[in-house]
Amino acid sequence: MSKMRVGLLFGGRSGEHEVSIVSARSIAKALKSEQNAQKYEVLPFYIQKDGFWQGGETAQQVLDGEVPQVGEEEGKYANPKSRWQFPPEADSVDVWFPILHGPNGEDGTVQGLLSLMQVPFVGSGVLGSAVGMDKIAMKTAFAQAGLPQVKYQTVSRAQIWSNPCVFPKLCDEIEADLGYPCFVKPANLGSSVGIAKVRSRTQLEAALDSAASYDRRIIVEAGVVAREVECAVLGNDNPQASAVGEITYKSDFYDYETKYTEGKADLIIPANIPAAVAAQIQDMAVKAFLAVDAAGLARVDFFYVESTGEVLINEINTLPGFTSTSMYPQLWGYSGVPFAELADKLIQAALERYKP
Template sequence: MTKLQIGLLFGGCSGEHEVSIVSARAINAALNAERNTDKYEILPFYIQKNGVWQGNEIANQILVSGQALEKPNATNINTKSSLWEFPPQASEVDVWFPVLHGPNGEDGTIQGLLTLMQVPFVGSGVLGSAVGMDKIAMKTAFAQAGLPQVKYMTLTRSQIWSNPCVFPKLCDEIENYLNYPCFVKPANLGSSVGIAKVRSRQELETALDNAASYDRRVIVEAGVVAREVECAVLGNDNPKVSAIGEISFESDFYDYETKYTQGKADLSIPAALPDTISNQIREMAIKAFATVDASGLARVDFFYVESTGEVLINEINTFPGFTDTSMYPRLWGYSGIPFPELVDKLIELALERHKTPEIEALIN
């Protein structure tokens, strides 16, 4: 049987470049597991921090070392032409596996490029990726679908920075509507980058200024005393939901360091929840998945307010991490799908979603 050429694409132009490398190493190992070696040949591609694509030789070096390429080749750094020169092996790819987190990776941009290439790829398309990445668009879609959420306000950089006389009034409005504590977040960054939990006017002003430095759109959410639970979704038009996991941690909130540092957070699978609550979370996860038009995979995060019995949706992540501390692969492992089988299913779902006569020929 002819092996499918899998384009493992990682790195990227975002603050989650290093996390992408860790996820790609784990996925590469899973694709090279015994059950997959007869089906797939891996063609790794590495996107430098300056946007230049590197082919198999350098990409393999990064996968082995686990270290980002800090000093790009002098022959291609900062040249416009090199940004549009793809390594020659790119034309051999049958299915792309984009392991990219954050902006320029899971926000619809790379998905648009791969769509133009007319080659199947793992994960959501342009719409699902873009809505899933943009917290304001996501929350608007969830509200339209009737999914309960915490109260929030949306702001722009111009509101925060343009007029010093207006800024105090803006803070007054936030305090009156949301109260403290609240969370200030850039609309389009992943892995808790740029997020701050604030408890006072001074902290609010600092957090708004910081968030605006990352993104021209900012969201402020009311804090809630709740348990943080997550579930994993796998599928296209008829997705399945994993067991539910719970995150507990000592830090102020689930920030970047807590997410990606071994031992900083405790992941409990399955979460100790009443059956009615577990079922509600699963149903809401499926609804959220469909609402943003996600496909392939997603992790959906919730707040469970034990005191009232409320379940509030927090967010959907259309390409969650695949590191040792990541909930997505661990949830499916507990639910009966080990890592090598999981990546195999993701490729099958990519082929299913992009089915054409040519793809059917590859499958058969």
């Protein structure tokens, strides 16, 4: 029986380009493991930071940690249209495994392209990816599903930049409604990029200005004294939730450096929380998954307010990392699904969802 050709798509144009490469290496290793080697053939596809797609030897070099030797005619295209001339190997892909983090990767854009190719792919479709990426749309979906959240306000770039008379009043409203500390976040960036924790008016003004440089939609959330716990979800219409894990760290908050630097944060699996709370988090994780129409995989993050026993949903990540420090594969490993089996299950979920 011939092997199924898996198009491993990594790199991308976001600020998480390097993280995507590391995730792809882990997935490639899992698909080449003894239990998967007879089923799958990995075809690597590397998207450069300028958007140009590379396949074959060049993509494999990046996957292997080497610096690829890219000719001028392959790297910097004279005609922008040439970026859409996909490597010829793309025609032979049976199922795509995109592991592109951040904008132009997990926000529905690539998912739309893969849908047009009419080939199955791992993960959420256009809707689930877009809603999961946009923090404002995500929170609206969570509210509709009855999931409790921290207080927040939405802000537009126009409110921050267009009218200097409006800005002070906006800051007054945020201070009165949310207080300090609070978090300012671009609505459409992943992995804590562009996020700031603020404790004063001066910091708030600077954070809003900075967030507006990243995105035209911004969200401001009230700070909460809580433990940060996470749950992984796997499946499609009848998804399953993993054990619950906890993130602890010494930095001021779980920022990009803390998230992706080994030793900066500790992952505790399982989280030392009451069984009833863990069950509640698992139930809420599945509800969140279905609320945004996610598919295949997602990691759902929560705040556990130990003093009151309250659980608040923070966000969903529909394409979580697969690096050595990533919570998603570790949660499933503890829950009885080792990495190689997890990669296989994700591909099988993609094939199942694609069936007419």
